[in-house]
Amino acid sequence: MNRFISICLSFIILFLLFGCQQQVSNDEREQKVKEPKSNKTQALDVREAVWNQLTEKEKEHIAGSWKDASVQKITLRESMGQIEDKTFVGREVYIVDYPSKDSPSLGGIGVYADIKSHRIIGFSYRE
Numbered sequence: 001m002n003r004f005i006s007i008c009l010s011f012i013i014l015f016l017l018f019g020c021q022q023q024v025s026n027d028e029r030e031q032k033v034k035e036p037k038s039n040k041t042q043a044l045d046v047r048e049a050v051w052n053q054l055t056e057k058e059k060e061h062i063a064g065s066w067k068d069a070s071v072q073k074i075t076l077r078e079s080m081g082q083i084e085d086k087t088f089v090g091r092e093v094y095i096v097d098y099p100s101k102d103s104p105s106l107g108g109i110g111v112y113a114d115i116k117s118h119r120i121i122g123f124s125y126r127e
Contacts, residue, residue: 046071049087050096050111062109063099070097075124076112083122088114093121100126 043061050061051066062068076083076093083089094115097108 023031040065044093046113046118047096050094050113051098053120054102054111058072058109061100063101066098068099071095072097073115078103081110081122081124085121088112088121095115097124102126 018063021059024102047066051069054062070084072091072095074080074095076087076088076091078089092115094113096111096113100106100108111120112124113120113123
């Protein structure tokens with residue numbers, strides 16, 4: 001009889017432990033779903049989002065595709081280029097830099113984009 005009770009208690013304990021473990025796994029899965037995108041993932045997304053907003057004429061000057069661009073976060077100043085939306089001056093924005101087919105002395109094609117919406121807000125000066 002003592003052995004029977006021990007076996008039953010062992011099964012109950014195992015059942016409870018398995019149930020708790022399953023709950024932890026579900027909680028971890030929910031956290032993964034709710035996690036925001038990493039900066040690297042967001043940066044990759046902004047390159048393509050900005051590319052899709054460029055005109056065909058603007059794309060003619062770019063060497064390669066959106067995948068060849070680099071991205072940085074900067075604080076936008078009015079003196080940094082042709083800023084279409086001045087409300088972003090003094091705020092942190094992305095600059096997406098596409099390599100250019102034009103003269104290397106001109107540098108790449110820099111496009112400023114809103115961090116949240118990835119909407120183009122201006123273009124950097126080229127030298």
